[in-house]
Every structure is written in C-alpha cells, then in structure tokens.
Amino acid sequence: MIMTDILLDGFFAAIAAIGFGSISNVPVRAFKGCALLAAAGHATRFVLTHACGWGLIPAAFIGALVIGFFAPKASRHWRIPAEALAFPALLPMIPGMYAYRSVEGLLQCIMSKDAETFTHAFYLFGYNGMVCVIIVILMVLGATVPIIVDARRQTDNSDTKTA
Amino acid sequence: METYRLVILAISLAMPLFVVALKKFTFAFQNYKKRTLSCQEKLFLNNECYDYVTAGHMAEEEVMIKDNETGMVYDDYELEQL
Amino acid sequence: MTTTNLNSSKETAHFLATYAATMLAAGGSSARCEKTVHRIAEAYGTTAEITILPHTVMTTVWDKDHSQSFSVGEKLPATGLNFYVISRLSRLSWDVRDNGITLEDAKNEFRSIMKKPRLNPWLVTLLTGLANASFCRLFEGDWRAMLIVFIATVNGFWIKNALHKEWKWDIRLAVLFAACCSSVIACAGFMFQCTDTPDIALGTSVLYLVPGIPYINSVSDLIHGHLLCCISRFIEASVLTACLGIGLSVGILLMNIQYF
Numbered sequence: 001m002i003m004t005d006i007l008l009d010g011f012f013a014a015i016a017a018i019g020f021g022s023i024s025n026v027p028v029r030a031f032k033g034c035a036l037l038a039a040a041g042h043a044t045r046f047v048l049t050h051a052c053g054w055g056l057i058p059a060a061f062i063g064a065l066v067i068g069f070f071a072p073k074a075s076r077h078w079r080i081p082a083e084a085l086a087f088p089a090l091l092p093m094i095p096g097m098y099a100y101r102s103v104e105g106l107l108q109c110i111m112s113k114d115a116e117t118f119t120h121a122f123y124l125f126g127y128n129g130m131v132c133v134i135i136v137i138l139m140v141l142g143a144t145v146p147i148i149v150d151a152r153r154q155t156d157n158s159d160t161k162t163a
Numbered sequence: 164m165e166t167y168r169l170v171i172l173a174i175s176l177a178m179p180l181f182v183v184a185l186k187k188f189t190f191a192f193q194n195y196k197k198r199t200l201s202c203q204e205k206l207f208l209n210n211e212c213y214d215y216v217t218a219g220h221m222a223e224e225e226v227m228i229k230d231n232e233t234g235m236v237y238d239d240y241e242l243e244q245l
Numbered sequence: 246m247t248t249t250n251l252n253s254s255k256e257t258a259h260f261l262a263t264y265a266a267t268m269l270a271a272g273g274s275s276a277r278c279e280k281t282v283h284r285i286a287e288a289y290g291t292t293a294e295i296t297i298l299p300h301t302v303m304t305t306v307w308d309k310d311h312s313q314s315f316s317v318g319e320k321l322p323a324t325g326l327n328f329y330v331i332s333r334l335s336r337l338s339w340d341v342r343d344n345g346i347t348l349e350d351a352k353n354e355f356r357s358i359m360k361k362p363r364l365n366p367w368l369v370t371l372l373t374g375l376a377n378a379s380f381c382r383l384f385e386g387d388w389r390a391m392l393i394v395f396i397a398t399v400n401g402f403w404i405k406n407a408l409h410k411e412w413k414w415d416i417r418l419a420v421l422f423a424a425c426c427s428s429v430i431a432c433a434g435f436m437f438q439c440t441d442t443p444d445i446a447l448g449t450s451v452l453y454l455v456p457g458i459p460y461i462n463s464v465s466d467l468i469h470g471h472l473l474c475c476i477s478r479f480i481e482a483s484v485l486t487a488c489l490g491i492g493l494s495v496g497i498l499l500m501n502i503q504y505f
Binding site for chain 3: 165168169171172175176178179182183186
C-alpha cells in the first residue's frame, strides 16, 4: 500500500469533515483540528480495510478509537470541547451508502409483486440497515469512550478544565 | 426519450434560480396587494378621519388623502400644513 | 429564606432553562447539557436537575437550603445545528465556575453568543460541494464524477436551504426535493457517458443530506443512558434519511436510469 494513497485518503476525508462541519457551523478555528482528526481516523480505516483485509465494521471502530484518542489532546490545544471536534471528524466515516441502500430495499419491498422479490428486498433492507446502525453505534462508542476516560482522569488528577 | 431527460436536467439545474426568483416575485406581489388594499382603509390623522383615494396607478409610496366633508384632496405634505 | 435568595434562584432557573434549551437545540448531546447546567447551578449556590424531552426541556432549580424549587419548562427553539454555540456555551459554564461571573454578565454573554451570525452561506455551500466531491473520491469515483457531484451538491444544497428557510417548507419535504434535484443532475453521468463511474456519482450525490450529527448524538445519548432522546433523535434522523432515499428514487425514476 503506497503512502500516497493513504495520504490522499486522509486529505479527502479532511476536506469532507470540514465541509460537513461547516453545515453545522463549526467555528472556523476548529477546522484544523477536525480535519486532522478526520484524516487520522479515516486513513486508519483505509489502511485496515485495504492493507490488512479487515471488515468494514471493526475497521470503522478502530478508526473511531483513533479519533477518540487524539480528540482530548486536540481539544486542549484548540480550547474547544472534545465532542465538537470529534463528531464532525466522524462524519466522513458515516456509511451513507448503506443507509439509503436500506431505504431503497424498503421501497422495493413495497413495490414487489411476489414473495421472492419481497424477500430479497427485505434482506437488502435489513442487512444494510443493520450494518449502518452497528457501524454508527461502534463509531460513536469508539470516539466517546476515550473522551470519557480522559475526562475522568482529568477530574481525578486535578480540578483543571479540559475545555 | 433523450429530449425529455435533457428538459428535466435543465429544470433541475435552473431550480435554485427559480426558487429564489419566485420568492422575490411573491414578496413583491404581496407588497403591491397590501398597498392597494390599504388605500381602501381610513386614515386617522390629527384627530380627523380621512379616506384614502387612489390617484391613478399607485406605484409610488405617496398617497393622496380625501377629506369627505369638504371633498378636497391633499397629499401628505399639504395635510401637515393644515 | 430571604427574598433576594428566592429571586436569584428564580432568575437562575429562568437562565438555565434558556441555556439548556438553546444547547440542546444547537445539537448538544444530553450528557453535555446536563454537565454544563449542573456546573453553572453549583457555581450560583443552587442545585439543578433537567428533564430532557424531544421538543422541550424542564429545568428544576433548588435553592441553597433545598426548601424552594423553581421549575421552568422551555420549548427547544428551532435553530439549526450550531457547534459554535455549543462550544461557547460550554466555555461560559467553565467561566462561571472558575472566574465567578455574575448572573447578569452570564446573561449578557449568552445574548452576545446568540447574536453571532452563522458562517457565510455561500462559503458553506462551496465547502459542502467540495466535501461531497471528496466523498465521491473516497468511494473511488473519478475526477469527472467528482465534478458532477460537486455541481449536483451545490445545486441541491442551495435548493434545500432556500425551501426550508425562505419558503418555510417542512425540512423533510425540502430534503426530498433537494435529493430529487441532485440525483437528476447526477444522472447526467449516465446520459452523457462522460465518466467511468456514473453509479458512484449518482450514489454519492445525495450524501450531503444524510443527517450525520443527529445519528451521532442519538448514539451518544444511548451511551449515557438518555434512551428517550436517543430514540427520538434516531427516528427523526431516520425519517430524513428515508426522505432522501425517496427523493433519490424519484430522481432515478424520472430520468429512467436502470440503477438497481
């Protein structure tokens, strides 16, 4: 796996995070942080799926863990809450294709004429829907747990603020 | 087959302009309606009641005011001088 | 129990109700809202509990002696997602605790935070177009597919905002219409045979409409145990996703493309 592919993947993920973050009015000074986190997480997922042959679900989880691991440090550096940096950075990894393939499966279910097409469409709806939901749950888990752990550690050590 | 696809594509591409232009047009139309309607209402000014009259086509903001008792028509500058 | 104590508890309750409602409406997770409200209430010598419901939030503030309580129910304002507001409101809670800001100053700071305008809409449209084009690239689309997706996204995003903000359409209808327009434009890849990956262009052209932050917030609520909020946010986000799926299908049907 060439380095350029990984860097390109990270670069485009960074642009995607900045763009989708701007819809939710992320402050401009947070753009750099979101971009770096998104690049790190997405590139990790890319490496795991393409080079190590992992499935999408565990790779997305590990990618989100990377984001969650670096988010508190970024939040202290840029003085922005860790979630405000991590959640936009997770956006490029959201499996939008699965989400509306499952909606299309649902529509096909309704328009189907016999049991076989219905079963196939229902399978598409169920499978894509489940994969999408599981990926989102694991991603947010992977991003939030390190942030929570870090916050607990901060309040245990001293009473200083995280952001 | 191809032409109707091109038509739908062209409509979609032009849709933002259409949406914005239609909004501005409806806004201007509602303003025009409001102005012409209010000319039918009475104006209470200086403790007197005056009727609005439309002097021709009211495209401008200026309105003429008619005193029902004397039948005189004033514009708002003249009214203030009374 | 002095009147000043009562009055200040009452004012704190009103302020915290508005604070909590604004933070939730701006897309803050329930856990963050609770933490910040508790922080501010403690700093002012009161205790606060909030009850978070899908469209309202109930804030109950107890005074120092735990003898009187004020409950304020406030409807969540209809502002869009706003991470700037979330981060500034969080910072305000830290300032109240660490720097001892008075309630009046906190209210003034709150007002000035709410007055700050959002990012320039043209810039946001451009960035969204670039973001969706990057998405297309991430799914291994080629450069011409990226260009088609950029045009479709800019077009659809502008339509969605115009329909929702100026025409006051329901957001679901606006999303459906915008998805339809975006998918029609993305079908140009099939029509003109100008790209090697027309199906990727079509597939990614509507992804900018997927409500990512509500999904993420719903799972965050699930992790922290706010199941009601989790389910309500998830269902709202799923309805929006269904609308964009329907809009995409309508667009494909209109252009008579064999995509499935």
